[in-house]
Amino acid sequence: xxxxxxxxxxxxxxxxxxxxxxxxxxxxxxxxxxxxxxxxxxxxxxxxxxxxxxxxxxxxxxxxxxxxxxxxxxxxxxxxxxxxxxxxxxxxxxxxxxxxxxxxxxxxxxxxxxxxxxxxxxxxxx
Numbered sequence: 410x411x412x413x414x415x416x417x418x419x420x421x422x423x424x425x426x427x428x429x430x431x432x433x434x435x436x437x438x439x440x441x442x443x444x445x446x447x448x449x450x451x452x453x454x455x456x457x458x459x460x461x462x463x464x465x466x467x468x469x470x471x472x473x474x475x476x477x478x479x480x481x482x483x484x485x486x487x488x489x490x491x492x493x494x495x496x497x498x499x500x501x502x503x504x505x506x507x508x509x510x511x512x513x514x515x516x517x518x519x520x521x522x523x524x525x526x527x528x529x530x531x532x533x534x535x
Contacts, residue, residue, distance in 0.1 A: 429515045429519075430514075430515035430516045430517070430518045430519025430520070431519045433507070433512045433515050433516050433519075434454075434516050434519050434520070437504075437507055437512070437516070438454070438504075438516065441504075442454050443455075444523050446465070446467065451468075451502070452465050452468040452470070453465065453468075454520055454523065455523045455524070456523060456524040456525060457481050457486070457520055457523075458481060458482070458483065458486065458517070458520050458521045458523075458524060458527070458528055459480060459481065459482070459524065459527075459528035460480065460481050461478075461479070461480055461481075462474060462475075462477055462478055462479050462480065462481055462485075463475045463477075463478070470501075471499060471500050471501035471502075472499065473497050473498060473499030473500050473501075474497055474500055474501075477497050483517050483521075486513075486517050486520070487513050487514070487517060490506060490507050490513050490516060490517070491506050491507065491508070491513060492505070492506040493506055494506075
């Protein structure tokens with residue numbers, strides 16, 4: 410019974426977490442990034458979770474980000490958002506990062522909701 414109540418609470422809280430992430434995104438990222446392409450100052454982050462890095466044709470990425478390559482997984486986004494310049498030296502992103510783990514998680518949860526076809530969320534191991 411407790412498990413069912415806990416699961417119900419977690420599932421009911423998911424939209425609230427995304428809403429919190431939207432607030433953090435607006436406050437910390439929204440001056441440069443948009444969620445609707447195109448974005449002039451920084452790339453649009455619609456569909457960023459699971460997208461190849463430096464892959465939007467309508468944005469000029471730094472050489473450092475192009476060289477990094479890879480895919481924006483939750484782990485990659487978390488590390489980058491924590492401290493962009495330390496994670497990708499030479500990035501043009503002039504942002505100090507989001508120090509709080511919970512705020513980064515909320516932003517990534519929000520970004521995950523913006524994809525037309527969201528990638529599956531990671532599952533906990535047994």
